[in-house]
Amino acid sequence: MHSPVDSLAPDWLVVPDDVNELPTAVWPASAGRSDDGALMIAGITATELAQTYGTPLLVLDEDEVRSRARAFRTAFDEAAADHGTTAQVYYAGKAFLSTVVARWVVEEGLRVDVCTGGELEVALAAGVAASSLGFHGNNKSLAELTRAVEVGVGTIIVDSAIEIERLAAITARTGATQRVLVRVISGVHAETHDFLATAHEDQKFGFPLADAEAAVARIRDIPGLDFVGLHCHIGSQIFGVAGFRESAERVLELHAALLDEGPVPHLNLGGGFGIAYTSVDDPTPIETLAGEIVAAVAEGCAARGIAVPALSFEPGRAIVGTAGVTIYEVGTVKDVELGSGFGRTYISVDGGMSDNARPALYGAQFSARLASRLGVGAPQLSRVVGKHCESGDIVVDHEYLPDDVSPGDLLAVPATGAYCASLASNYNHVPRPPIVAVRDGRSTVIVRGETIADVLSRDAGIPRP
Structure with a gap:
């Protein structure tokens, strides 16, 4: 047996008064x-x-998943309404996806975000309406994109110039019109592990802000593509709202510039909201996240004299973790x-x-x-x-x-x-x-x-x- 005051323990780990206690932030409410x-x-x-x-x-x-899904939907609905706009919440299926969980979140009013052909098929098998799906991925294959267009996926989040041309060919061949968002890299370095940060410049996702205007211009020239807005995701397991506020400010600058050539009705600010894994973790309450992030968007729009777009968010870990x-x-x-x-x-x-x-x-x-x-x-x-x-x-x-x-x-x-x-x-x-x-x-x-x-x-x- 070793002393409970052990030099091998990290500074954040506290000797518990009760080794059987279940810290409420870490466990399901029913535990x-x-x-x-x-x-x-x-x-x-x-x-x-x-x-x-x-x-x-x-x-x-199940009740923990459902209650968290409802909490996100309610918080973002109310925050958006306070600023004269609407919000959609997509469950990020990459966190964990099965047909049963997909049905739970849809029954609680959420849409579903998928990022591979496999996840797409799970959502469809669950009976999720294709029109309520968002499709992510930095290397969507021609077969995956074809399937997404054929079944009528609501929004494809475009990640590269090659993907734009793939979609142009598919829509020309099928006669379909596909709604797309353009994923951009805001350059905000989220306070998380390097493998979980997705908005710094040296990584595989999205277009740098400097290149995004050209990508949008190309999409607007393609008859089968309907550009509906921008997408930015800064990372995962993030506490606080500072990174989200800064990212929104940078993306809104591009959003405003794009309005000169046509409508930009949507802005998707991704997810990445952190949860507690240990008793010392202090995740930001859902209501605070929604209120402050939406307020930041509204303030940025007001400063530029533009309307607040419809907003979307993509929590996954924060719902199921x-x-x-x-x-x-x-x-x-x-x-x-x-x-x-x-x-x-x-x-x-x-x-x-x-x-x-x-x-x-x-x-x-x-x-x-x-x-x-x-x-x-x-x-x-x-x-x-x-x-x-x-x-x-x-x-x-x-x-x-x-x-x-x-x-x-x-x-x-x-x-x-x-x-x-x-x-x-x-x-x-x-x-x-x-x-x-x-x-x-x-x-x-x-x-x-x-x-x-x-x-x-x-x-x-x-x-x-």
Whole structure:
């Protein structure tokens, strides 16, 4: 056992007064403890879920997804109305997309944003109206663009000059008219990980502001393309509104210039709104985000003497992230002594970077709690690691967990609803886990888990019956 005051702990990690507490900002609103101390989500214990579906298991709280979707729609509707315009909210499907989740968000009044042909087909299979879809991507293939035009996708966000010409050829051949937005790079450097920042100049997305006017002029010359506005996304997992305000100011300068040659009815400012992954994270309230961002646009328009355009936003993580909790079973516990009385406990679980690649990709921080019972031990600096053959296979880099965590216990990692399932892999031939929705004491599989047979089915060297 190590001292809870450990030099290996990062400055932000605080020794908890109660190692069983569930910080409200990190967990779904329905999370709590049963009478025997087990974690409960939507009225179902982690123990019940693990017994029914096995582990690892991604649990998604339906009411959490729906309430956050409603909150975004209401906040942006009200903020836009205060400034004499309208707002549309698109759910960014790349965070996590299944037919069931697509239906949830559409039922709560949102549209859906997709960025590949696969995501497009999931949305269509869910019954989402093609006219309410936005289609992103820096390298949309000719086949993907053709499919999008044929089914009547509402808006394609154009990302390159080559894409403009591809769309020109498709619409000329089919006789269709396609609405497009032009994605621009505002040059605002969001305060986030480099891999999550998407508005700095040296990256793959969009047109630099200096090149965007020429791109719009070309689109306006093509009979089959209907230019409807600009798009800018500054990054992901962003707290505060300063970056959004600055980006809006820069994009509005271009927006105003484009009005000289024709209408620019829409402005899409993307998403990237951050959530809490640990107890020290302090995400900006949805109402504050909406009110201040829309006010910034209105102020910029007033300063230029132009009308406020219709606005669009694309939250993904902020809708689904906190709704997800991953349940693992502990396999081994190992104390590692590092000298001078300091050390760390390694807790190995039955998943890892195959179901949550974010820590390995860019050092994302998560938290964890004992889920099958109450811990009775003292807080101990721990690292939750996976079963894969990589030293970087870390699920939770730094956490204080009770020193009585043992093999067979269940651990739960909150805030795994976004980008965990989306980035999942079969590394080391590990099957991807099932995804189960919970609501009002009931659970339903919404994405089936894989078996070893599923994983091996793609190996052409294995004879088939």
